[in-house]
Amino acid sequence: MHQAELVSLDGVPLEAVVHSPQGQSSRGVVIQAHGINADMSEGGMFVRLAGRLADSGFAVLRFSFRGHGNSGGTQRGATIAGEMLDLQAAVEFMTARHEGPVTLVASSFGAVATSLSLPWLDDRLSQIVLWNPVLDLTHTFVDPQLPWGKENYSPEQQRLLHTQGFLVVDDEFELGRVLFEEFQHYRPRDYFVASSVPGLVVHGDRDSAVSYEIARSSAAARRNCDFYTVSGSDHGFDTRAREDEAIEVSIDWLTSNALGTQ
Template identity: 40%
Template sequence: MNRIITDDNVNISFKHTRSNVACSSICILAHGITVDMTEGGIFDRMAAQINDIGIDTLQFDYRGHGNSDGKSKGMTIAGEVLDLSAVFNYCDNIGYRSIYLLAASFGAVSTSCLPFYYKKKVDKLILWNPVLNLKKTFIEPLLPWGKESFNKASFEKMNETGSLFIDGEFEIGAALVNEFYLYHPEDQLKEFDAPIMILHGDKDTYVPYEVAKDCSESLDNCTFKTIAGSEHGFGRIEDEEMVVNSTIAHLKS
């Protein structure tokens, strides 16, 4: 597996796939929390479709995920920003003239919080079911998934042990939870000049749909597409087809 080294010396696992034609464009795919660069398989299928239209792709594992260095307990938003920045540097060094970015779920947090320098390098941005309000997703969760893992009992236990478990399995540390109070992705998303497309299922029980919709309406450069009846992750075949087709259309526009 290929490796990129971040500024804080973390080895990040990645997969760089070239299209069948010579091109100067690449799409970076940033996955969500608890998963890896495949995003449950949908990123692999999406990358293949992107390659078919003549755009290279780069998938990677954030630190503490997949085959990258680090434990999940040590992951932080600041660390994920360093990971994504290192991926941008890699693409820059190759000489790509156009960089597109697709972020799913929690991947939208590090995307939104990228340094201004990298935001200006993004030519098109696509967000799937994005986490844009950390308070409403984790600290005072509005939806069932968040309430199950982020509640009074789990926070009290975290204060004792330093750990909190998402879905009872994926261990995160107090440092990440503390960051939930400090970062505001919905505000930092406004720093992108590139055309943005947000796709969100209106039956999402993980990440608030209305937050993403409201955020899109505050941005002049953003279009919002509702995936009717879809849960988080676009699990139904028809949902995935709609998301993939919309993503391809945005990249080709």
């Protein structure tokens, strides 16, 4: 594992680490996209996943989106458009240095930039894995239907957003007005469903933040997509055992698919 000098397309420096593949040749590239309140470790899950995949022969990039972790930018200035630039920079960085098929693993809000980038990534990707993906921004943020959204994006909170210009989400992330405005325009589910890149969606069926039903129906609506339920799990896979379950099923799926492409 070593630090990487990753810079986004508009010059924002991004915190990044590469896990080099074990063995003589790489089985491919895996790029990880974290959630809205996280960074490149994704609460430790991305670190463990990256280590396991590197041991299996993959070159893995973990990076923090702008405004997260030790990357440049600010929380209030973070946007979906900016995250799409960051993701493109990550893909170009890794494909310039490593050969083999490219896989994206995106957690929660990381699925937004990932899904919206699929039209230009489709012919470069071999597979995609989404954990608890945000696919409907209106359902999650604008007109929230689940407890986490109702707490953080209630009408009172949205009024506060307009007066002070940002909201503090979960007492840790300052979400800006521009990002919230983007929630009302982007439709990541449409892009995800339209893509034919082989996919796996892993989701807890007790998710109180992001809709399990929307994820399941979206997976069913697209071609070449498997769906795995982590039974009893809230958002983010709420115990170490459930985290390990999500990691294990993802590794099994990724390695079996990689074998199929060799």
